[in-house]
Amino acid sequence: MQGNTACAEGALAAGCRFFGGYPITPSTEVAEHMALKLPKTGGVFIQMEDEIASIAAVIGASWTGVRAMTATSGPGFSLMMENLGFAVITETPCVVVNIQRGGPSTGQPTMAAQGDMLQCRFGSHGDYSVIALSPASVQEMYDLTAEAFNLSDRFRVPVFVMADEIIGHMREKLVVPDTVPRQERKLLKKGDLPFRAGDDLVPGFPTFGKGYSVHVTGLTHDERGYPCATSPSVHEDLVNRLVDKVESARDAISSADIVNPDARVVFISYGAPSRAVQQVLHDTSRDDIGHLRLKLVWPFAESLLSRFPDAETFIVPELNLGQMAREIQRHTDRTVIPVPKLGGALHNPSDLAGLLEEVA
Template identity: 70%
Template sequence: MTSRLEFWQGNIASAEGALAAGCRFFGGYPITPSTEIAEHMAAKLPKRGGVFIQMEDELASIASVIGASWTGARAMTATSGPGFSLMMENIGYAAMTETPCVIVNVQRGGPSTGQPTMAAQGDMMQCRFGSHGDYAIIALCPASVQEMYDLTAKAFNLADKYRVPVFLMTDEVIGHMRERIIVPDAVEHTGRPAFVPGTLPFKPGANLVPGFPEFGKGYGTHVTGLTHDERGYPCATNPGLHASLVKRLVDKIELATQDLADFDVVNPDAEQVFIAYGAPVRTVQQVIHDHPDRKIGFLRVRTVWPFPAHALALFKNARRFIVPELNLGQIAREIERHTKVPVTSVPKLGGELHTPGELYAAWEAGA
């Protein structure tokens, strides 16, 4: 396999990663700081035989993505916090109907309109729990322009394999920065689980995931957000059926946590360990670079949901986990659920990254 070198903005890299992965439908609505993704897809998709539609709002955007996915297309949208909030009802519908799709959220400061041009990580719990009911999803967090490309492409494979919405939870810093990137000639393409004619459309197969019957292929498939049986028929008053269905929607993701896990471990014998995802990863890396004489542990997480709790045990000497986030400590609270090691949250609001000095001071306070 050959490759080429490019100098791209993060949002452009995400769009190019989607195109390389075979995305052929984009339904979206412009919103800062994600608009460059839509603009790039509008220019490029028609040349690849795909379809770009600017919808009237974000709720319609995710609805169009769900419809396109059921025709067999790899489909995506991109947005930021306010648009993400509008999408939540249909994200729940996609989880219930097991619709594979990719949603890029270039996070900015909130609540409400907040800081349209500044970075944040305030939507991390919303992507996991934002829609009503119990379900599970997958969320990836890039920390470089290269990863904007690579993880967007990976998101489509995961969406197809598990028949689930997959989120690329990036932020304004990564979305708007420009870096060198190595672009491969091709990316891995994993298809959806095959539907076997004559079987029931929502009967789980391998890994608790049903085969996917595309619209237009002659299969009689009923798709509903109501509690449904394996035929897809509504059966909303059966307590046992509802419990079984929802448990499967959760288990097909949560039981695959170790397979989905994507993280790096630095200095596993360290006593003080940073845990970071997204843009703060870069500041932690700078701290480690600036202090080679100090044993600074680092768990760098790419797949945040489902959270790879088993990775915490790799730091056997840890006596403190330090979690810098561009929010008030959302994933820090998740980490606290899985460990007896004290967790120090290092929150930052306002749209700017932590400085290396701020993070080193947090580490040194426990040295």
């Protein structure tokens, strides 16, 4: 099965019942498959007039209590940024699949890239925190998309599935599980203030149409949900909570594959470059090479680095100019070597092996 189709199937298995989208290469197959399958499951597919409207419709649908998603690529992702900030401040669960392509601008529509990794984390204005997953196989397109809905409902944040054109258009064997784990949205208790959170920092969800009479606004709001845009303390408390609810859970939700924790040289990768690294590890006869493959990229859990106590060097191959390498460097005093790659082609395993010989 193709990666994009697996993504759509994973969403359907997770109970996604609303898809608002706009055609954009290389993500269209997700929308096409949803258009085919959603009506048969009682869901709604709607093709909106642009990506701004797509994410808007997804957020609107999410407030009626359904699991909703959209899929896009670079240019569309840029258009969504404002409304993603709206989803953050209103704490709306939604899943956005970004099948990354070469940028900036129209760039390389049919070629892979990982250039939106910082955009998905910081692209909208203001301070906030989100969750981003990065699949490296067709199987993970299915599994991680399904997981994205659980994370989104649990933390009430937009969750990004940051795939790339290679994974999206790759065909591999997919094992469809009988059921996918499902964690439902915590609903607001009647009588509670709609934006007052408990210890988990995530307030219950006041679904529209259930008599909560909740006012949801993109303005800074107090715990009643009423606009309160000029009080410094209300804004500070709100933004701190929005960030902390995700960041405080970063070790708990971190998800990565760890190979050879005793290694001296460790590759760190996510998405398509992981496959080149796997090939290097497969081909090499050395036993001091490790691999940290991030499945959950944001929030970046720096504790993962300490799982390699003997590591002297981290090598980070990415299909960009070192976006995550910068984040990794921030958390360690060991050597971090970014291996940037632009243009759409994957790292050649022999190049990575050659680099390995130079480093150690």
